[in-house]
Amino acid sequence: MNVAVIGTGYVGLVAATCFAESGNSVICVDNNEKKINDLLNGNIPIYEPGLTELVQRNLKAGRLIPTMDIKFAVEKSNIIFLAVGTPPGPDGHADLSAVFAVAESIAKAMNDYKIIVNKSTVPVGTADKVREKITAITNIQFDVVSNPEFMKEGAALDDFLKPERVVIGASSQKAAEIIRELYSPFTRTGAATLVMDNRSAEMCKYASNAMLASRISFMNEVANICDKVGADVHFVRLAMGLDSRIGKRFLFSGVGYGGSCFPKDVQALAATAKHNGYNPILIDAIESVNENQKKILVNKIKNHFGEDLSDKTFAVWGLAFKPQTDDMREAPSIVIINELLAAGARIKAYDPVATETAKAVFGDTISYFDSRDDVLENSDALILITEWNEFRSPDFGKIKNKLKNPVIFDGRNQFELDEMKQLGFTYYSIGRPAIE
Ligand code: NAD
Numbered sequence: 001m002n003v004a005v006i007g008t009g010y011v012g013l014v015a016a017t018c019f020a021e022s023g024n025s026v027i028c029v030d031n032n033e034k035k036i037n038d039l040l041n042g043n044i045p046i047y048e049p050g051l052t053e054l055v056q057r058n059l060k061a062g063r064l065i066p067t068m069d070i071k072f073a074v075e076k077s078n079i080i081f082l083a084v085g086t087p088p089g090p091d092g093h094a095d096l097s098a099v100f101a102v103a104e105s106i107a108k109a110m111n112d113y114k115i116i117v118n119k120s121t122v123p124v125g126t127a128d129k130v131r132e133k134i135t136a137i138t139n140i141q142f143d144v145v146s147n148p149e150f151m152k153e154g155a156a157l158d159d160f161l162k163p164e165r166v167v168i169g170a171s172s173q174k175a176a177e178i179i180r181e182l183y184s185p186f187t188r189t190g191a192a193t194l195v196m197d198n199r200s201a202e203m204c205k206y207a208s209n210a211m212l213a214s215r216i217s218f219m220n221e222v223a224n225i226c227d228k229v230g231a232d233v234h235f236v237r238l239a240m241g242l243d244s245r246i247g248k249r250f251l252f253s254g255v256g257y258g259g260s261c262f263p264k265d266v267q268a269l270a271a272t273a274k275h276n277g278y279n280p281i282l283i284d285a286i287e288s289v290n291e292n293q294k295k296i297l298v299n300k301i302k303n304h305f306g307e308d309l310s311d312k313t314f315a316v317w318g319l320a321f322k323p324q325t326d327d328m329r330e331a332p333s334i335v336i337i338n339e340l341l342a343a344g345a346r347i348k349a350y351d352p353v354a355t356e357t358a359k360a361v362f363g364d365t366i367s368y369f370d371s372r373d374d375v376l377e378n379s380d381a382l383i384l385i386t387e388w389n390e391f392r393s394p395d396f397g398k399i400k401n402k403l404k405n406p407v408i409f410d411g412r413n414q415f416e417l418d419e420m421k422q423l424g425f426t427y428y429s430i431g432r433p434a435i436e
Helices: 010-021 033-040 049-061 070-076 097-109 128-134 157-162 173-187 198-229 234-239 262-275 281-291 296-305 332-342 355-365 398-401 417-423
Strands: 002-006 025-028 065-069 078-082 114-118 143-148 165-170 194-195 313-317 344-348 381-384 406-411 424-428
Touching: 002 010, 002 070, 002 097, 010 025, 010 049, 010 065, 010 078, 025 049, 025 070, 033 049, 033 065, 049 065, 049 157, 070 097, 070 194, 078 173, 097 114, 097 128, 114 128, 114 173, 128 143, 128 198, 143 173, 157 262, 165 173, 165 198, 165 381, 173 194, 198 234, 198 281, 262 281, 281 398, 296 332, 296 381, 296 406, 296 424, 313 332, 332 344, 332 355, 344 355, 398 417, 417 424
Parallel strands: 002 025, 002 078, 025 065, 078 114, 114 143, 165 194, 313 344, 313 381, 381 406, 406 424
Antiparallel strands: 143 165
């Protein structure tokens, strides 16, 4: 099939590459000249494991064609995906300006029947609005399909090539079948393809992300109660997870969720509810628990060292909002580090891949290092924010030798309490008794 993907970010580039990998001819479009030039030279503008190799292979085979020319892409393609950003507007509603701008560009360039597939996360009713905008510009036939994306950054290729489900929202059976066929190489192993109306498909994505975020906020709240009553959230999580109605996944407490999806999607769902006259009490609470959670580690640091941190230097492990990505959007590290800086602290930070994206956030307010060991030298404590694999089994002897004081603040509950005690660390984690 001839496919165009408009918006070559995390979602668009992965989707375009995977469709090309399964034999389609894919034109990927972006209005960011640097991104397209980088891609034309085989350089991938984002960090995503395995993606570089796959992009380069498909560029070489001529199945993946990067361009800024949306008209060319529309004319050559029967299926056109929208994968542009939908960031939060000031009132929490998703900002759909990029979606509508692209819809209008598509309408102006349409030369025959097209299936326009919205892969961006968009509020319920957006497919109808896209339809209206295009109809106002052209008489050419088209269908609008809502196809939310469920990939996780850091495992995006695997998620796309082996999805757990594909959701297709369409008012046309013909369009739904064509999109089902496009996905069939990825669903042969038995993944469900669910065909439904546009509005339900749009709602699926928000409901799924809000549910996942609610598990995180719920467990963070349980952890905070554990802290107050002297229980250990580690054991509580294990016991809860063995109940098959609850399940083991997504029950980890920490310093809150971040990233480009959960925060904005929870806010957008709440905004949609309110706009439609419904007060989303639970969904609002997910967000406020999360905001509070980003400060929990700072409170522990101040309880230990005092409010004034002006003579303190902290070693930080992990800046990205989660492991396996360089994405800093809404990363809890931003709140934690800014609070510490405001209290006068100095920060020496290490992240395996997010240094460059972090520089765009923190500038020269913190120092960046190339190894997990270098940040420890003469620091007053280690703060673990993102649970990269390389932080899981560190050389504790080295940590102790290099730090001024053997103090660890672990925002991701990575280390065993007994081991920390035996090794003589002062150790604070989330929802587990402090080792002092
Ligand atoms: P992104 O910011 O990484 O990529 C968006 C791209 O669109 C950028 O490269 C930008 O330059 C381009 N763009 C913006 N306006 C354009 C225009 N008018 N013409 C051409 N290109 C334009 O965003 P993302 O993380 O890929 O997310 C895209 C959508 O997918 C969002 O709605 C997001 O919520 C959703 N989503 C993201 C993820 C994820 O893990 N990142 C997962 C599922 C769904």
